Amino acid sequence: MEGSINNTNLIISASGLAISILGLIQVCVGFRYDRKTKNFFILFFSCLIAYIGMNLVDTLAYFIPGGDTVSRIALFLESAFSSVLMLLLSGFLLDSCGIKRKKNLFLAASLILWMMYMALLIFTQFTKVIYYYDSDGIYHRGDWYPVLLIPPVLLMLVNLVALIRYHKKISVKLRVAFAIYLILPMISMLIQMLFYGVYVIVLGAALAAFFMLTYNLMDQAERFYRQQAENEKLKVGILMAEIRPHFIFNSLTAIRACLDEPEKAEEALNHFTRFLRSSIDVLEETECISMTEELETVENYLYLAKERFGEKLTVIRETEEEDFRLPSFSVQTLVENAVQHGIRENKEGRGTLRIRSFRKDREYVIEVEDDGTGFRGVTTGMEDETSHVGLSNLRERLELMCKGVLEIESEPEKGTLARIRIPMDN
Numbered sequence: 001m002e003g004s005i006n007n008t009n010l011i012i013s014a015s016g017l018a019i020s021i022l023g024l025i026q027v028c029v030g031f032r033y034d035r036k037t038k039n040f041f042i043l044f045f046s047c048l049i050a051y052i053g054m055n056l057v058d059t060l061a062y063f064i065p066g067g068d069t070v071s072r073i074a075l076f077l078e079s080a081f082s083s084v085l086m087l088l089l090s091g092f093l094l095d096s097c098g099i100k101r102k103k104n105l106f107l108a109a110s111l112i113l114w115m116m117y118m119a120l121l122i123f124t125q126f127t128k129v130i131y132y133y134d135s136d137g138i139y140h141r142g143d144w145y146p147v148l149l150i151p152p153v154l155l156m157l158v159n160l161v162a163l164i165r166y167h168k169k170i171s172v173k174l175r176v177a178f179a180i181y182l183i184l185p186m187i188s189m190l191i192q193m194l195f196y197g198v199y200v201i202v203l204g205a206a207l208a209a210f211f212m213l214t215y216n217l218m219d220q221a222e223r224f225y226r227q228q229a230e231n232e233k234l235k236v237g238i239l240m241a242e243i244r245p246h247f248i249f250n251s252l253t254a255i256r257a258c259l260d261e262p263e264k265a266e267e268a269l270n271h272f273t274r275f276l277r278s279s280i281d282v283l284e285e286t287e288c289i290s291m292t293e294e295l296e297t298v299e300n301y302l303y304l305a306k307e308r309f310g311e312k313l314t315v316i317r318e319t320e321e322e323d324f325r326l327p328s329f330s331v332q333t334l335v336e337n338a339v340q341h342g343i344r345e346n347k348e349g350r351g352t353l354r355i356r357s358f359r360k361d362r363e364y365v366i367e368v369e370d371d372g373t374g375f376r377g378v379t380t381g382m383e384d385e386t387s388h389v390g391l392s393n394l395r396e397r398l399e400l401m402c403k404g405v406l407e408i409e410s411e412p413e414k415g416t417l418a419r420i421r422i423p424m425d426n
Contacts, residue, residue: 013056016206051081097166106162117151177215184208288325312350319357327397333390334368342372371415
């Protein structure tokens with residue numbers, strides 16, 4: 001019977017050791033933790049490996065003739081390393097909650113309980129009241145054995161109370177991570193007390209540590225990507241801020257052209273006011289808007305442009321597809337460039353502007369085409385952008401916000417075609 005239990009313990013210890021080594025490898029080569037978290041888990045899993053390693057040595061000593069001395073040393077080190085795990089957890093819990101360790105009552109209580117446990121463990125080596133080995137090298141629990149369990153159980157409870165006290169200072173995933181490591185070993189300890197001889201707590205500690213690592217990894221990854229998203233949103237806001245002065249300037253230029261005719265200027269100013277009212281929210285938007293909203297802004301702008309150019313500007317709209325979203329002022333930017341740098345600079349000062357939207361394969365496509373001056377070559381719009389205002393800005397926002405692509409094709413004296421492609425599954 002005893003040999004069967006030892007075989008079971010051997011399997012449990014080997015499994016726990018394998019899980020712990022896997023956890024340490026994950027910390028060292030996996031996701032980029034912040035320095036403090038990585039250092040904690042490296043130390044924590046190293047201590048856990050030492051704890052389970054000593055347990056494995058203790059188990060193997062059963063199969064070695066005269067291995068009782070090895071067993072005693074291994075059991076002492078195993079008990080010492082197991083207590084260090086809870087102490088490490090106390091410090092890491094406070095760090096994760098942003099609580100200073102200095103003069104913290106929870107950490108002070110943890111240190112006192114750990115020192116009490118170590119004192120009892122050392123005392124045990126010189127007495128038989130807690131546990132002892134008989135003349136045949138067989139391990140036995142003494143009458144006072146439960147006393148040895150009081151400090152570690154209280155240490156777990158202190159950490160649990162600290163978790164409850166500071167739970168609002170950490171994410172849900174971290175709460176789950178700490179709760180698992182506190183509750184699972186406690187349950188394992190109770191089971192081991194009921195089933196004497198089977199090292200349930202060893203496997204429980206290894207599994208709890210691995211679950212704690214996994215949930216902590218999920219929390220770190222979530223915070224990393226959330227911060228990345230916030231940084232991208234901030235960048236989009238900066239890009240939108242670059243558009244606003246240019247947008248106001250172009251609109252006021254269109255109104256200035258009407259000043260010789262007071263009634264026409266007043267009407268243009270009224271439209272500009274409505275244009276501002278409808279566009280101001282869009283200018284502040286750092287999320288994608290509907291194509292329908294974007295086209296409303298374009299129509300308001302084109303009204304002012306037509307007031308300025310009159311019959312010299314022809315606008316053809318062929319929007320087959322409008323049920324999708326895109327960064328605000330995407331089409332507006334292309335329309336402004338077509339009018340200001342294409343048609344306006346044409347020798348005759350007149351031209352046609354076409355706005356198309358349709359779906360092709362797995363993409364939404366928007367095209368803005370003019371028959372203005374054009375320029376040489378096929379370009380992605382990065383060349384000579386000082387004369388093509390906002391194209392680099394638009395390209396960045398498309399990539400950041402919807403994985404979109406901006407393409408520009410042009411030929412001197414024949415015109416320019418600007419094309420936006422937005423993946424349907426972005």
